[in-house]
Amino acid sequence: MSSNLNSHRKHNFSAGPCTLPLSVLEQAQQEFVDYQGTGMSLIEMSHRGKHFDAVANEAMALSMEIFQVPDDFSVLFLQGGAMLQFSMVPMNLLSNGQKGAYVNSGAWADGAITDAKEYGDIYTAWDGAENNYTRMPATAELEMQDNTRYLHITTNETIGGIRFPEWPQVDVPLIGDMSSEYMARPLPWGKFDLVYGGAQKNLGPAGMTVVFIRKSILANTNKNIGRYLRYDIHESNKSMFNTPPVFPIYMFGKVLKWMKKQGGLAAMETLAAEKSAILYHAIDDSDGYYHCPVDVACRSQMNIVFRLPSEQLEQKFLSESAQANFINLKGHRSVGGCRASIYNALPKSSVDALAEFMATFRNDNARDNG
Amino acid sequence: MSSNLNSHRKHNFSAGPCTLPLSVLEQAQQEFVDYQGTGMSLIEMSHRGKHFDAVANEAMALSMEIFQVPDDFSVLFLQGGAMLQFSMVPMNLLSNGQKGAYVNSGAWADGAITDAKEYGDIYTAWDGAENNYTRMPATAELEMQDNTRYLHITTNETIGGIRFPEWPQVDVPLIGDMSSEYMARPLPWGKFDLVYGGAQKNLGPAGMTVVFIRKSILANTNKNIGRYLRYDIHESNKSMFNTPPVFPIYMFGKVLKWMKKQGGLAAMETLAAEKSAILYHAIDDSDGYYHCPVDVACRSQMNIVFRLPSEQLEQKFLSESAQANFINLKGHRSVGGCRASIYNALPKSSVDALAEFMATFRNDNARDNG
Numbered sequence: 133m134s135s136n137l138n139s140h141r142k143h144n145f146s147a148g149p150c151t152l153p154l155s156v157l158e159q160a161q162q163e164f165v166d167y168q169g170t171g172m173s174l175i176e177m178s179h180r181g182k183h184f185d186a187v188a189n190e191a192m193a194l195s196m197e198i199f200q201v202p203d204d205f206s207v208l209f210l211q212g213g214a215m216l217q218f219s220m221v222p223m224n225l226l227s228n229g230q231k232g233a234y235v236n237s238g239a240w241a242d243g244a245i246t247d248a249k250e251y252g253d254i255y256t257a258w259d260g261a262e263n264n265y266t267r268m269p270a271t272a273e274l275e276m277q278d279n280t281r282y283l284h285i286t287t288n289e290t291i292g293g294i295r296f297p298e299w300p301q302v303d304v305p306l307i308g309d310m311s312s313e314y315m316a317r318p319l320p321w322g323k324f325d326l327v328y329g330g331a332q333k334n335l336g337p338a339g340m341t342v343v344f345i346r347k348s349i350l351a352n353t354n355k356n357i358g359r360y361l362r363y364d365i366h367e368s369n370k371s372m373f374n375t376p377p378v379f380p381i382y383m384f385g386k387v388l389k390w391m392k393k394q395g396g397l398a399a400m401e402t403l404a405a406e407k408s409a410i411l412y413h414a415i416d417d418s419d420g421y422y423h424c425p426v427d428v429a430c431r432s433q434m435n436i437v438f439r440l441p442s443e444q445l446e447q448k449f450l451s452e453s454a455q456a457n458f459i460n461l462k463g464h465r466s467v468g469g470c471r472a473s474i475y476n477a478l479p480k481s482s483v484d485a486l487a488e489f490m491a492t493f494r495n496d497n498a499r500d501n502g
Numbered sequence: 503m504s505s506n507l508n509s510h511r512k513h514n515f516s517a518g519p520c521t522l523p524l525s526v527l528e529q530a531q532q533e534f535v536d537y538q539g540t541g542m543s544l545i546e547m548s549h550r551g552k553h554f555d556a557v558a559n560e561a562m563a564l565s566m567e568i569f570q571v572p573d574d575f576s577v578l579f580l581q582g583g584a585m586l587q588f589s590m591v592p593m594n595l596l597s598n599g600q601k602g603a604y605v606n607s608g609a610w611a612d613g614a615i616t617d618a619k620e621y622g623d624i625y626t627a628w629d630g631a632e633n634n635y636t637r638m639p640a641t642a643e644l645e646m647q648d649n650t651r652y653l654h655i656t657t658n659e660t661i662g663g664i665r666f667p668e669w670p671q672v673d674v675p676l677i678g679d680m681s682s683e684y685m686a687r688p689l690p691w692g693k694f695d696l697v698y699g700g701a702q703k704n705l706g707p708a709g710m711t712v713v714f715i716r717k718s719i720l721a722n723t724n725k726n727i728g729r730y731l732r733y734d735i736h737e738s739n740k741s742m743f744n745t746p747p748v749f750p751i752y753m754f755g756k757v758l759k760w761m762k763k764q765g766g767l768a769a770m771e772t773l774a775a776e777k778s779a780i781l782y783h784a785i786d787d788s789d790g791y792y793h794c795p796v797d798v799a800c801r802s803q804m805n806i807v808f809r810l811p812s813e814q815l816e817q818k819f820l821s822e823s824a825q826a827n828f829i830n831l832k833g834h835r836s837v838g839g840c841r842a843s844i845y846n847a848l849p850k851s852s853v854d855a856l857a858e859f860m861a862t863f864r865n866d867n868a869r870d871n872g
Contacts, residue, residue: 140536140541141541141542142540142541142542144542144546146546146547146548146551147548148548148745149545149546149547149548149549149745149748150546150548151542151546152543152545152546154535157534157535157543157546158535160534161531161534161535164527164530164531164534165524165527165528165531166510170512171510171511171512171827172511172512172514172521173522173527175519175522175707175708175753176514176516176519176520176521176522176527177516177519178516178517178518178519178520178830179519179708181516181830210582211581211582211583211586211709211747212580212581212582212586212730213581213730213744213745214744215729215730215743215744216581216582216728216730216731218728218729218730219727219728219729219730219731223728243729246729247728247729247730250726250727250728251728330745332745332748337545337748337749338545338549338745338746338747338748338749339581339709339710339746339747339748339749339750340709356620357589357620358586358588358589358593358617358620358621359585359588359589359613359616359617360582360583360585360586360588360589360617361586361589373585374583374584374585375518375519375583375700375702375708376708376709377581377708377709377747377750378519378702378707378708378709379707379708379709379749379750380709380747380749383545457541460548460551
């Protein structure tokens with residue numbers, strides 16, 4: 133079944149939700165109606181029963197292991213996307229007099245700032261507006277203020293296609309929105325108090341937010357907020373204070389096993405470097421036919437944005453690529469152009485095929501640029 | 503496949519997540535890896551693409567149709583469970599000087615009150631503590647105060663096994679947590695401003711909250727909160743402001759189609775009345791061997807709680823019923839005893855079988871009560 137199906141599979145460059153490993157999908161399908169001979173689907177089971185308990189515990193342990201998270205952190209499985217974290221972070225972490233510093237690196241960072249302003253004294257330590265959000269700041273560019281509780285960064289901007297090549301060296305803990313490069317590169321955990329992200333890019337289906345939080349900060353988080361919004365309550369209840377998102381947790385566990393089988397975080401990082409290099413090479417070697425507007429040092433290894441010589445050619449490129457089974461290559465509506473999102477589960481063969489398509493398209497359409 | 507599998511299926515009386523229609527599970531399994539010949543799973547698709555858009559739109563339209571919701575309401579597909587609504591309701595609805603009135607009918611109502619107190623001037627209009635939460639209040643018992651924005655009720659208490667037999671007649675709008683009897687009885691929509699509930703009982707898998715909200719109140723909801731927490735933003739974006747819980751929405755749509763095929767809301771209501779009557783009959787006709795602690799008029803048609811003559815017999819009952827394929831009959835740990843949750847998708851045949859098992863158990867174990 134796999135090989136037939138595989139040849140029928142789309143090259144899916146969606147920015148998320150996105151491609152999942154085929155073997156994970158097939159396994160989930162196989163046990164979907166009758167989970168391990170129990171006479172029930174896993175999604176019909178009490179979240180407090182032994183079967184789901186085993187699934188959740190395994191996903192928690194594997195996520196800590198594969199992402200190389202030290203023991204002084206806990207992992208939380210929440211809901212509401214990275215978007216709800218935009219509120220929960222300042223709600224929980226900022227006490228009176230403390231400020232939250234934010235790097236405004238593009239659309240998602242801007243969203244984090246917008247929401248945070250409802251819950252505390254927030255300032256922008258650096259703003260990428262003047263270069264149209266095409267690069268990340270160096271540490272020397274950050275304008276930090278006194279009484280800053282944390283520096284919030286969006287480690288990879290899904291829309292702008294940029295990432296931090298090096299981590300900021302500041303005196304306050306970092307908070308990272310890592311949604312679009314989650315578990316695709318190692319983190320210097322000593323610098324972070326909290327890392328969060330939606331699952332629907334590298335980790336599994338939509339409907340789940342994965343948070344890693346430093347345990348020692350939980351004693352000082354704000355307790356005067358609704359219980360679903362409190363990190364300490366989720367942590368002390370092992371993310372089972374209320375009914376968790378059962379199916380995404382189950383799928384996350386399967387994706388983690390797949391990652392481990394591929395070689396874990398190091399393999400994901402190597403794969404991301406290789407896959408992104410193929411596409412950046414296709415862009416850079418095109419005599420300017422394709423153009424990536426991003427600062428070379430800050431190029432994302434997950435979201436490769438590029439332009440063609442004209443919007444007409446971009447339309448043609450999107451239309452013909454879709455016919456050739458390459459889908460979701462359209463850039464975000466706010467910036468236009470093209471974008472190939474090449475998350476962990478996207479096979480390298482899809483990237484090779486796209487690079488080849490790009491070369492062919494350029495050959496066939498180069499004269500239109502005259 | 504169905505018939506073999508059916509005979510292997512557990513009688514699943516879980517309080518949630520719980521039984522889903524077998525036909526829905528089988529259909530989802532069939533199209534899980536390759537959705538309608540697209541070369542992708544639905545959970546791999548962009549939530550802004552045409553396939554998921556059709557799925558979400560259909561689920562929205564069907565939920566309004568089947569639940570007989572008037573056009574001046576909108577349906578929202580959110581995350582965070584009923585638990586996050588405990589915060590969102592007062593956060594969005596209470597302005598300065600306005601109070602929120604709550605009926606404390608048991609564990610879940612108490613949770614709603616706890617969270618609401620972080621966000622406004624909250625009072626308990628009636629408290630069931632003195633009768634150990636075994637009944638709901640009559641309208642005459644409600645102590646309403648001036649400047650009350652809404653009266654919050656938990657229409658059915660999952661743990662206590664009670665429901666409102668009649669809706670409160672008050673001068674302020676009702677807010678209803680309907681999680682454990684969602685779409686199992688009709689609502690007098692004119693009385694409500696907002697109804698919410700987790701999907702994982704009557705509507706589908708865990709990881710989704712369904713909210714029906716009166717459109718006219720959205721202009722006056724609080725705008726100084728994080729965007730994920732704002733009803734108006736979810737409404738104006740058709741629940742697509744951020745990535746929605748794709749898989750639960752898809753499954754909800756399938757459950758809705760199943761409901762429609764069964765005869766819609768009227769059929770669900772009739773079925774609930776019939777199934778619950780079978781179990782209450784088994785209890786009432788047992789010469790006191792089984793005992794339901796709940797006021798007869800307020801008996802839930804979804805969560806049937808009952809006790810046996812002793813805790814030893816309850817243990818034996820739970821153990822032997824589990825061996826006979828009846829699972830999750832244990833009462834909530836906070837109250838003990840037994841509980842049969844018989845949500846919409848639990849077949850009547852499972853209820854018949856349980857009633858029969860109860861009679862047999864009583865015959866076999868009656869002497870232990872001497």
